Amino acid sequence: MESIAQTENSTTNKHASGLEGQQRNYSRRETILTMVGVLLIMLLASLDQTIVSTAMPHIISELRGFDRYTWVTTAYLLTSTIMVPIYGKLSDMYGRKSIFLAGIILFLTGSALCGMSPSMNALIGFRAFQGLGAAALLPIAMAVVGDLFTPRERGKWQGVTGAVFGLSSVIGPAVGGWITENSNWRWVFYVNLPIGLLALVVLIFLMPSLSGKGKNVSIDYLGATLLIIGTVPLMLGFTWAGSTYSWLSPQVLGLLALAGLALAAFVIVETHKERTDKQPIIDPSLFRNKIFVISVLITMTTNMSLFGSIFFLPLFAQGILGISATNSGLLLSPLMLTLVCSSIVSGQIVSRQGKYKLIAIIGMAISVCGAAMLLRLNIHSNASDLWLAMVVIGFGMGFGVSFYTLIVQNAIPDKIGQSTSALTFFRQIGSTVALAAMGSIMTTTYQPAFHNAIPAATRQALPTHIITIFDNPNILLSPETQSLVSKQFSVLGAQGMATYQLLLNAVKIGLAQGIHNTFILSLSFMLGGLILVFFLEDKPLRGREAVEKKPGQDMAESDSHSSSYTR
Known part of the structure; x- marks a missing residue:
């Protein structure tokens, strides 16, 4: 893009930082303290996602909101998606630190309000408010990493950031399940407060300011x-x-x-x-960069697939397999741990080789196999079947989609905050659309599949109001409701209990069919990502040695790079 060459030609001082020198040389103390704040923010954001996901089946059961199951997450994604590019642009203009502070304060306020929600609609509204702050967390955290390190160095730091996500993937579901079963689900939101307050202290007192463009913005x-x-x-x-x-x-x-x-x-x-x-929020010239466009499309499609799978797996585990909230949360650990481990390994390989396309292709192919394995799940499946599919998906996704932020930052080094947030924006748009579509598919599939699973003779013999009790699969998620309904059937003796079990099995069949259809859509998204990755340009990652170059050499390379950016 022309702006890169213009930036380098403007003044000698600007050139000193250079195209390749976007990373200022921070002291070791500044770097470590900044990364402490970044890692705490990443932990805060990722813990919230894993804890709430595990607790959601119990929440919708208590607040009686199965028909709005996906809305709790959709509302959160809606507001956080809208704000992502705005925060990204503001962080480029005014610096990262102030935006971090504003985002965390909004996020923590939203967390407290979610915990006090008296109804399903209130929870949806407060999750939307929480999303206003969440939009500033992960995208800007990744932009800060881009400020501190060159693209090749960032690959090595995937090990550290990956460890944070690994920690949250193990602790989050377990904590979410334990809170749900042994305390009150409201604490899945209150638990954000101590971590968030600690992050605030680190940011305010320890993290140096990463300056933006300053005046004239x-x-x-x-x-x-x-x-x-x-x-x-x-x-x-x-x-x-x-x-x-x-x-x-x-x-x-x-x-x-x-x-x-x-x-x-x-x-x-x-x-x-x-x-x-x-100074637009999103520079249209970003879309003249082929690497950026392909990266956006790949992350959108693959995240649509992964998000849909992760969101409905706890529902399958608790509703179909009858696994407790705590154990269903732990069931997600294989997926997240293999994702993190393969992400760390792929990051090291990419960092050493400076190339990424072959690893991305291999990872995407493995992910497609994992997504296909989900189609085998039904009411006769067990935890091992679910575990195996998740291990394969996690391994593939870690290799296939973990470094597109790095790829985009490498391709557009002069707009790290904006390009990173734009990538996150479109990824979340895809997640929201996919979640809405999958939720719609599941709810519209359930009732017809449930009624078809009831034998014709039973359907004709039972009054309509009895069958209507099972029109909502919430009964699978609430032991209290099951106990109450089974007592009503037990009055009719052994035949009554047999009918009750038959209806309960029909509910499982209906729910399993609905979730199966979401997995079909998930696989189609993953196949789209596999096709797209073959069109990705394998641009070598820049290293720290580029900063050492003489001005003339750097300018010459900048001109050659500019033409490739506009392809």
């Missing part, structure tokens, strides 16, 4: 408004389509049309702002 209010107007209806349309409203309903078509108009206006406005150097 402006906030793109019009672009932010158009982005919000375009993103919210888009995700709401996909969320309501097929469940609340039909796909061709005026409500859904109206939302999608509004989103299309707003996003088209957003592109026009941002293009004009970039041409006039008025």
Whole structure:
């Protein structure tokens, strides 16, 4: 891109940092203290996701919100997705530290409110508020790593950041399950508070400021408004389509049309702002970079697949296999641990070789095999079947999708904050759309599959209001409800209990079919990612030695790189 060459030609001082020298030479103390703050933030964000996911079946049972099961996460993703590119741009302009502080305060306030939720609708609303802060956590944390280290050095740091995600993947589900069974589910949100407060202390008193552009900066209010107007209806349309409203309903078509108009206006406005150097939230020129575009498409499709799988696995474990909340949380550990371990290994390989395409292809192929293995799960499956599929998925995903942030930062070194947040933005858009689509598929599949699983004679013999009790699979997640309903059937003796077990089995069949259909969609997304990875350019990763180059050499390389950026 031309802006890279312009930046290097502007002044001697600017060139001293250089295209290859975007990483300022921080002292060892500054680097370590900064990474402590970054790792605490990563732990905070990843723990929240794993703890809440495990507790969700129990939460929807107590708050009676199976029909809004996916909304608790959708609302969180909705607001956090909208804010990601805004935070990324602001962090480039004003520095990372202040944005971290603002994000954590909002996140912790939202966590406290979620814990006090009196109803399902209130929880959904407070999760949306929590998402406003969450948007500043992981994307900017990764941008900070980009500030501190060169692309080849970042591969080695995947081991440290991966260990944080590994810790959260083991502790999070176990803590979430234990809290759900032995305390009150509200503590899955309150547990964020001590970790968040510790992160705040580290940021305020220990972390040095990573300066932004300083003076002469402006906030793109019009672009932010158009982005919000375009993103919210888009995700709401996909969320309501097929469940609340039909796909061709005026409500859904109206939302999608509004989103299309707003996003088209957003592109026009941002293009004009970039041409006039008025600092748009997302520079349209990013999409002239082939590496960025392919990386965005791959992370969107693969995250759509992984997110859908992870979200519905605890429901399958608790509802179909009858595993407790604690143990269902632990069941996710193989997936996350293999993902982290393979991510660490792939990071070391990429860091040493400076190339990434072959590893990405191998990882994606393994992930496709794992996604296909999920299709084998049914009401006759056991925990081992689930465990094996998750190990394969985790191993493949760790090798296949763990370093696209690094790839994008390497391709666009002068816009680390913006490119990192844009990648996260589109990844979360994909996750939200996939989750909404999968939730719609599951809920619309369940009832027909449940009724078809009931023998015709039983269906005709039982009153409609009895069968209606089982129209909601919440009964599989609530031992109290099962006990109450079974007592009513026990009055009819052995035949009554046999009928009860038959209906309960039909509920499992219906739920299993609904989840199976979500796994089909998950596999299709993963196959799309496998095809896309073959189009990824294998651009060598830059190393620290580039900083040592003479100005003339660096300028020459910059010119050659600029042409490749605009391909």
